[in-house]
Amino acid sequence: MDIILDLVQYFVDLGAAVMLPIVIFVVAICLGQSVGKAIKSGISIGIGFIGIGLVISLMLNNLAPAAQAMSANFGISMNLIDIGWPGSSPMTWASKIALVAIPVAIIVNLVMIALKLTRVVNIDIWNIWHFAFTGAIVNIATDSYMLGIAAVAVHAAFAYKIGDWFAPTTEKYFGLEGIAMPHGTTGTFAPVAVFMDGILSRIPVIKDIDFNPTHLQKRFGVICDPAIMGAIMGVVIGILAGYDVRGILSLGIQMAAVIVLMPVVVKYIMGGLMPISEVARAKLQKKFKNSKFYIGLDCALLLGDPVVVTASLLFIPITIIIAALVPGNQILPFGDLPTIGFFIAMAVGVHGGNLFRTLITGCVVMFITIWVANQMIGLHTVLAANAGQLTSAAAQVISLDQGGNPVTYIITQILSCTNVLGLAAVGIFYLICVVCTVIWSKKQYASMDD
Template identity: 40%
Template sequence: MEVLQWFVDLGASVMLPIIFFIFALILRTGVKKAFYSGITIGVGFVGVNLVLDLLTESLGPTAQSMVRHFGMDLQIIDIGWPAASAISYGTVLGSLAIPISISVNILLLTFGLTKTINVDIWNYWHVAFTGSLVYAITDDFVLGIFTIGVHAVVLLLLGDLLASDVESYFGFQKMTFPHAASAPSYFLAKPMNILFDRIPKFNKIHANPESIQQKFGFFGDSTILGVLLGFLIGFLAGYEWKDILQLTVQTAAVMLLMPKMVALLMEGLTPISEAASSNIKKRFPDRDLYIGMDSALTIGHPAVLSASLLMVPITLAAAVILPGNRVLPFGDLASLPFLFCLMVPVFRGNIIRTVITATIYICIGLYIATWIGPLFTEMAINADFDTGSNTIISSLIDGAVWTTFIFAGSGKWLGWLGIGMIGITSIGGLLYIHRLKNKGE
């Protein structure tokens, strides 16, 4: 366990190159090619994280200024995902999330019940979050363990379901994103897209980055769009002109640099993905597997960034307007792209559809984050986390995600029966899409 924790503590930029180097050797890609691919993946992740840090460092203070500018006074503070992940892994139960999730993945792969090989080990903290949350509610350690296993199954189901949309829109071959903060929004996007398609005139509006650039020319370019959005956010934050201009350039830089960093990451992943696909077809001609990765790979898409930047002021406005909301969006405002990124392939990059659906999603999410606030605070205390002067804490990632409510609510009101029903439903879903449906076809 200590060795595994040490490995995870290396961080994604070191851990993933090692994992993919070993994976490439198993696939017989050759030592030199495997090493180069692994290093390129590591460098790509460093680049992605550098740009994400730029986004966080620019939007973080801006969010604080917005809060002060609009005089927001809400009792529950959003502490952000870095603190949430530390709390999740900080409990005894949370530390078991990685071996449990890996075991569940191997078991389902063995029986042909999933197509996803989830190598995004660091982000298993999300299942540690729900497991620890259920434990805080029920005081049942074994039920917390069971919740972790069931959530791992749910993520593999989500990964399998969204793989085709991810591949067809983003162009990531044999890749999917079983990310617990990102994948759940896919389920709202699907029915909303059907609804949008049935609204006359609205269904004719094409607002993806390509059509926007074609229609507006220079002002439709993603980098220029970053300039405009940065200027708008800085203005709403009540910044002085110097700070507005600095934020404007920083958001433009994020819009320009992020796709380049993701392209570098994909340069390392592509040979391994192709080798995996080739080997699987030889050994299992009837199976098609996907590599489960961090949804950070999608953040660089112009539609994701544009919609997410627009959602910053919208989220703050919703927090003030919604009756009964007690959560002050703060730490996770810069991480909003993770909540909405997997809506984008469903809407084929349509920014208007994404923003409308994301607004509905975050409004519901604020109520969920408010509800789990006391439970999350108890979980933090169990992990010996210093909450400072905040009596109640929460987060948007994963606190505003509907799966968190389903797990926590089922654990609270139905106990073993509720979590068991989620597990049975998920296994049933996997059976249907991989066996019964295939036989029918």
């Protein structure tokens, strides 16, 4: 048993850029693709993830220091730095829940498919770490391994339903036919976008505002070209950070590079995944006649959308401001700033590419994220300590991605009841968002059938 667990741990430790190509290769072979095509798909995905890593590193290495400088310039004092998902995922995989989480999530998926409770066939194995994180936190909060495993199953089941509900958006707006995003971050915040879209659609004047970069480019010409907008945002952030002329111009060019390169590297992931998803869907639909299936993939596929990239850059300074406004906040957004696109990607689709609505929804999302993350500092720190990742006994650890996840918080509070008022506030709001999403999703499917 220990040998098997060691092998699984070794496989997980390879990281997404190596682990996913291997998974895709095996899946492709099982689906009957030739070895050559399977290898090509796997390598293409690996290239895409390496590319995304490089672009995110470019953002992290240049935007994170600018964000800290902005905070200092405006007198924003926060004593705990967000370590981001790159810090949280390794400590999650090091937990005793993580290795069991993979088979649990797969079994939940298979059972739901058999019972016709979902049409999502999830092959995004790496991002099972989101469900594992929930399980690990529940295990720490309740001191019950079985409740931790139950939490993994509940979060996984909910994520697959999220994939179902938003598959029409993934298909209609992002053009990814037969693809779903049962993702622990992008999917979690998608219902908030539905609720906010319903509210904004009923407010006079506001409901008619549509800032779409594509529309703006047609109207205002080259000034709204994505590369130029990226450069302008980089320059503005540099000015707010108090950089000198050289620093400001450098940051402008770097952000222009980010907004242009992100769609390019995402194409490699799509090039590897789309042939697999098409074959998988065809075989499933042949086996289960009159059934349509969606292949669950990483939401990195959504990051190539220009509105998603634009909103991601705008949320660098916005998130710092929001952090200063959250009551009692101790966290300085840092590690997850370059990956805010994961938080708001589906909101872009729900709002039909309307940047104005995306920014409003994103503000709500980031406020909730930062507030929840503050409530999770203690549990997150224990998770880090168990993984041997604390620098000192007095150190504290938190991340916005998963640490600020409302689904993780709600599940943990239901099972531990340490903050009833917090559970009521977040739980009731999120429940309303989910109910709105179920109703909204039925209309989306109906419009697809017309």
